[in-house]
Amino acid sequence: MIKLLEPAQAERWDNYVMAAADGSFFHLAAWQQVIKRAFGHPTYYYYFEQDGQITGVLPLTHVKSLLFGNSLVSNAFCVYGGILASDDQSFKALQSQAQQLARDLGVDCLEMRNRHQAHPEWPHKELYVTFRKELDTDVEKNLNAIPRKQRAMVRAGIKAGLVSVIDDNVDRLYTAYSESVRNLGTPVFSKNYFRILKEVFGKSCEVLSVEHEGRLIASVMSFYFKDEVLPYYGGGVDAARDLKGNDFMYWEVMRRAVEKGCKVFDYGRSKIGTGSYRFKKHWGFEPEPLFYEIDLVAAKQIPEINPLNPKYQLFIAAWKKLPLPVSQWLGPWLAKDLG
Structure with missing residues (x-):
């Protein structure tokens, strides 16, 4: 029935x-x-x-x-x-x-x-496609499993003095994420959506932010399910590129997930041939249709x-040029129907 x-x-x-x-x-x-x-x-x-x-x-x-x-x-x-x-x-x-x-x-x-x-x-x-990979129980083995050039990016972030912090709210996540998607020409979801995710899923929803000398560099919201971690909404401010903030951020999600006992890192969906597709392949992940x-x-x-x-x-070209506050105001009206 x-x-x-x-x-x-x-x-x-x-x-x-x-x-x-x-x-x-x-x-x-x-x-x-x-x-x-x-x-x-x-x-x-x-x-x-x-x-x-x-x-x-x-x-x-x-x-x-x-x-x-x-x-x-x-x-x-x-x-x-x-x-x-x-x-x-x-x-x-x-x-x-x-x-x-x-x-x-x-x-x-x-x-x-x-x-x-x-x-x-x-x-x-x-x-x-999606990108999923089994994690080793040893943190260093996971770092060494990252291909050499990408591993160098992670180490550059570490050397630059980046640190990761677990946030108890979505404020800094929204700052970094909304700027990142505006730069891609994509309407952003409302801040309330992220608040609701954090409230409803509780400990299964975690926000990790990356700082440099106390300044926000990048932030990501990850979901935990069974023995998997799924970094789902993430982005960085302008300084993230030079400081290798995104590379360091995803490594920190992986490192902390291993310490929690996770066995699978789910890098999530990408469109074939896009920048995010190439970025995930650089980490040694293989695409699954x-x-x-x-x-x-x-x-x-x-x-x-x-x-x-x-x-x-x-539309995308025009959206990239919007002032960030304008994109944060207009974006949710469009994004709510882009499910």
């Missing part, structure tokens, strides 16, 4: 996600609260139950925008998602429910953000809502 998630069932849902081999941080029930509070989008968190046991879950978010289209996504604002199921019956039931909902809502498409192909009959975006599989509903082809689309180039 398919049911919609109620707050009283969130713990059961999360227990299922934690036990599932392909369960990810982005399948957790708390994302429903985060998305509703931060962006106001409708969510549909379905689970399949047999004999009183959950045997499948599917988080869905409906993002409808005049500028960026109308989609039902698992999961919006997340790099992974899709159906988790213990058996074929549960999988097919949840897929059928999602397809029916997509048609009832009249969306352009239904998107499943899978790490592994799950819907071979659907087209998928050959655009994104992501299967963002699309069930076309009203759309005739996969929507191209991404910065590589030529029609967005003039």
Whole structure:
């Protein structure tokens, strides 16, 4: 039987996600609260139950925008998602429910953000990859495993006197992140979104900032899930480039994660051929294809809502020139629909 998630069932849902081999941080029930509070989008968190046991879950978010289209996504604002199921019956039931909902809502498409192909009959975006690597229990072995040129960048940051600090709020994260994404020509999320993430996920959400002589250089928000660490939102101020602030920052996340007992470093999603793609490869990570599989509903082809689309180039160029306070004010109005 398919049911919609109620707050009283969130713990059961999360227990299922934690036990599932392909369960990810982005399948957790708390994302429903985060998305509703931060962006106001409708969510549909379905689970399949047999004999009183959950045997499948599917988080869905409906993002409808005049500028960026109308989609039902698992999961919006997340790099992974899709159906988790213990058996074929549960999988097919949840897929059928999602397809029916997509048609009832009249969306352009239904998107499943899978790490592994799950819907071979659907087209998928050959655009994104993820970077994941197992960590050694020895901190120095992890440092030595970084390719020589990238390791030299990390050591340069150490030599420059950079230090990492764990922040108890998102203020410095937002300063560094908003400047970084403005420089890339991308609208920034609201500061409230980051506050909500920190509040809702608690100890599983950590902000690490890098300082040089007391000045902020870079900052990153990381998620902890099972035995994995996922640095998710990060950026640096102008001085980060010369001081190798980002290189040092990600090393510090890795070092601290090893000390916490983490076994996997998930560097997250990148578009093929971009700067972040090359940066992660320089760390010795190998790209793994992501299967963002699309069930076309009203759309005739996969929507191209991404910065590589030529029609967005003039907007991106103009956005890069905005004063930072203006981008922080305008950005959230656009970013809330870029899920």
